[in-house]
Amino acid sequence: QTTKDREELKKKIAAYHERDIANAIVESDKTVRKCIYDILDIADIAEIFSYIEEEPGKYLEEMPIEQAAKVVSNMDSDDAMDLFEELNEEDKYKLLKRLDKEAKEDVQKLLSYEEDQIGSCMTNNYIVVRNDVTIREAMSTLVKQAGEHDNIQTLYVIDENGIFAGAIDLKDLIIAREHDNLQDIISSSYPYVYEHEKISECMEILTDYEEDSIPVLTQDKKIAGILTSSDIVELVDDEMGDDYAKLAGLTEEEDLNEPTIVSMKKRLPWLIALLFLGMAVSSVVGMFESIVAVLPIVICFQSLVLDMAGNVGTQSLAVTIRVLMDENLSGKKKIALLFKEMKIGFLNGASLAIMALVFLGVYIHLFKHYAWISSFLISGCVGISLIVAMVISSLVGTIIPMFFHKINIDPAVASGPLITTINDLVAVITYYGLSGLVLIQLFHI
């Protein structure tokens, strides 16, 4: 391989987007990878490695440790941290020791945060200017820092004590005239988050202010780092993915490539909770055995009533959780939401009840050979149970997550099993209770 060949090859590789090269690295074999590490610059490899999501450590270990340390030192601090989290303790230690001083401090800083704190996601890739400089000085600070930091759309401003004092839109700096006052283009109301805030509690600021990047401040209002626009996209994606997973009864989002046992562990806790709560429902159903013994047809529609109650409860739950996550609701608005949910439950319940009355009545008469009157009495019981169960399910599906949210337990995790069980109980009691009362005691069907 001559130097010219190398240059040629390097150019060819560089024509691809880093993310695509990352994908190619994952899919090639070891010799090809070694060749790529050999040809590309450290900065390029660092950029490529920030795109490798599955076991980046595995590929990093294929390099000489000195090169690996240089690559990691060249990465944005949050990407380096993501990579560190994938390493085993020994490799972590070996690598950390060899990072350059600044990178080592940055990574150690990020590792000091809890996983659910916003500080753990920030990067040191930002440009900072003092608020008492001139336009020209700000511009030259920018040019000086831009080599190392490529998030330049927004410049962060600090005062003489290092306190965060706002942000400058680069556009405003570029179109400013030399003798304009820098103060006039600083936006002092720029949104920010604190380093120890929980990620889930920052989402409103990250999404609603529509800024490209958001500074992360220490308790005494100094800039600890920033969240770039791709950090924000990732955070929103993860946060919503987590909510989604929890609604489906998974403890956290799953990954296609994780081992079976890991996936199993994410699903089992919820299932065990539901098994025991389900046993409670079973024992309540058991109390109505006598009704079933007299009128076996009622068991046909148990699953129908329970399923519908469950579905309505889940709908209310999902709506309530999203509302709780997205907005700060006043007590008045919460009560309004509660009434709205119950109204929807009632209206939908009534619509379904009418359909159930008609279709099930006909079905019972034709296929189960009950008299017309008895048939419609039975289907009427199903219909009324549907209305009652759906109204109460809406209520439960709204109140329970509000309650958990109030006492600071994640409603997305805790509400699911509890709501399913309560709704099952309500539906069972309503349905069998009504059937026993009306069909057996009143009409002696």
Place this chain on the structure above:
Amino acid sequence: QTTKDREELKKKIAAYHERDIANAIVESDKTVRKCIYDILDIADIAEIFSYIEEEPGKYLEEMPIEQAAKVVSNMDSDDAMDLFEELNEEDKYKLLKRLDKEAKEDVQKLLSYEEDQIGSCMTNNYIVVRNDVTIREAMSTLVKQAGEHDNIQTLYVIDENGIFAGAIDLKDLIIAREHDNLQDIISSSYPYVYEHEKISECMEILTDYEEDSIPVLTQDKKIAGILTSSDIVELVDDEMGDDYAKLAGLTEEEDLNEPTIVSMKKRLPWLIALLFLGMAVSSVVGMFESIVAVLPIVICFQSLVLDMAGNVGTQSLAVTIRVLMDENLSGKKKIALLFKEMKIGFLNGASLAIMALVFLGVYIHLFKHYAWISSFLISGCVGISLIVAMVISSLVGTIIPMFFHKINIDPAVASGPLITTINDLVAVITYYGLSGLVLIQLFHI
């Protein structure tokens, strides 16, 4: 009110972030709003209005129509479009007529896309340079365009035919020397989407390449517009919110402030589908009436088996849908996923079966006064049904969304009711079938 007072007040208002002013506008009364419209500049009002999400049209109507037209002309084209969608036909027409020429064209362009096409979300707020200019010329193009367009982190490059030719990171332009070649800092592998692509199919490009903005191209590779970082955040948020809503059985995401009837309509379709599918399940349960008549205790555990099957199916469904959305799976990977899901279903099923065997056996003996052997035969039936139902539910929960995805039907919408029903049927047949066979025919309990 003197001019000085006005200036003072304007300064005070400008010290707030536009999003906070937008919130204040929504919460103040009409006189305060009129005062704000009166004091602030058109550009500021335009920026503020892009943050008003609920009925911006209502507030726009409080201005003289000429001022409203100026405000809308000053908005980014996608924000203007969002606002247009909220207006009634008459107001839309009146306003559109008065927009300045460029804004009118932009809005009409965006209105020409389907709602689910990525083109409907783009903005004209971007800077474009020719690929054959010098560094200095590129810089002066930037300064000239920056006044109107504030997304300057990335400059888009076109060739002499107006064809998209890549992008320049502003950082690279700033640190470049005057006599460097512009070609060297153009990234020719910059990702892009086509204007008529479906939003849901662009998500991978929007999130995985981690770029601040993504260009939207016409079919002949000219730049039609771009998606800014805040557009991307919003798209990810909406897309995931939609998936979440669909998993919960809502046809689309709900809004806190929408009328009851609108919310009702979003929920009813799924409920009606489930009612009729539930009737099918009911008629199958009906076929086992004779077993229940002989051994009423079996109905106690019907809800348990059905609920568990349903939960496992939902878990598999959620995992499969997320995987299908996020990645392009090969056939081999799909089969691997299928086996993994079934393995998880079996392992979780077995764990739960053992618990059910032990706890239900004791429960049946103590509270239902069956002999020890009969008790454990019954609880054993429940356990085995759990395993069978959970394995099949995992299979169904994985195959059905894959099938819908294959035939280009949104799996998130279609899979839910179908999976619930199939799983209910499987669980009912397994449980009652097994009970009838083992408990009644074999052991005559």
